[in-house]
Amino acid sequence: MTRRILLPTLASAALLAAACGKAPAPAGGTSSSTAAAPAGSDLTPWQLEHGVGPVTEPVALGPVDKKLAHEGEELFGERCSSCHKADVRYVGPALGGVTERRTPEFVMNMILDPADMIARHPVTKQLYATHLVAMPNQGLTQEQAREVLEYLRTLPAPPAQ
Numbered sequence: 001m002t003r004r005i006l007l008p009t010l011a012s013a014a015l016l017a018a019a020c021g022k023a024p025a026p027a028g029g030t031s032s033s034t035a036a037a038p039a040g041s042d043l044t045p046w047q048l049e050h051g052v053g054p055v056t057e058p059v060a061l062g063p064v065d066k067k068l069a070h071e072g073e074e075l076f077g078e079r080c081s082s083c084h085k086a087d088v089r090y091v092g093p094a095l096g097g098v099t100e101r102r103t104p105e106f107v108m109n110m111i112l113d114p115a116d117m118i119a120r121h122p123v124t125k126q127l128y129a130t131h132l133v134a135m136p137n138q139g140l141t142q143e144q145a146r147e148v149l150e151y152l153r154t155l156p157a158p159p160a161q
Contacts, residue, residue: 043120052120053109054142061104064153071144072151079138080148087158091133097157104149111145113137 043052076084083091098107110117110124114135117124128134140148 050103050105051109053113055105055108059104068147068150072147075148086155094158096155099153107149108145
């Protein structure tokens with residue numbers, strides 16, 4: 001009986017992962033700045049630090065923009081909170097303090113193109129291997145990703161456990 005349930009479930013999960021196109025990815029984890037490109041990688045040093053995706057220029061940050069952060073908090077609640085919490089690992093990694101571990105460009109590229117990030121970036125490949133869940137592309141615009149980034153800047157790192 002267990003086999004009849006388990007095997008179709010595992011097969012469905014494998015097909016779902018394959019149907020997402022390139023390998024899927026969650027955000028967060030170890031610092032992208034310390035990631036070394038694996039042998040044969042096509043990533044530039046900039047891409048290793050800032051991720052792969054549509055954000056290819058530095059994102060200028062100043063003090064937290066409260067209006068952008070408010071918009072980002074609403075988007076996060078609608079699109080991200082079912083998988084991410086600020087202070088605990090949930091479906092995906094805890095995102096409190098993520099902007100201390102990752103560059104703004106890395107975070108935005110992860111939001112905007114998670115499939116390419118997992119397919120090509122060693123840090124997100126490792127995160128996918130840890131969490132075993134694909135971060136879906138939420139279809140946000142670059143402006144919306146910037147708003148979510150601004151909100152994430154307001155989240156402190158969770159206490160060490």
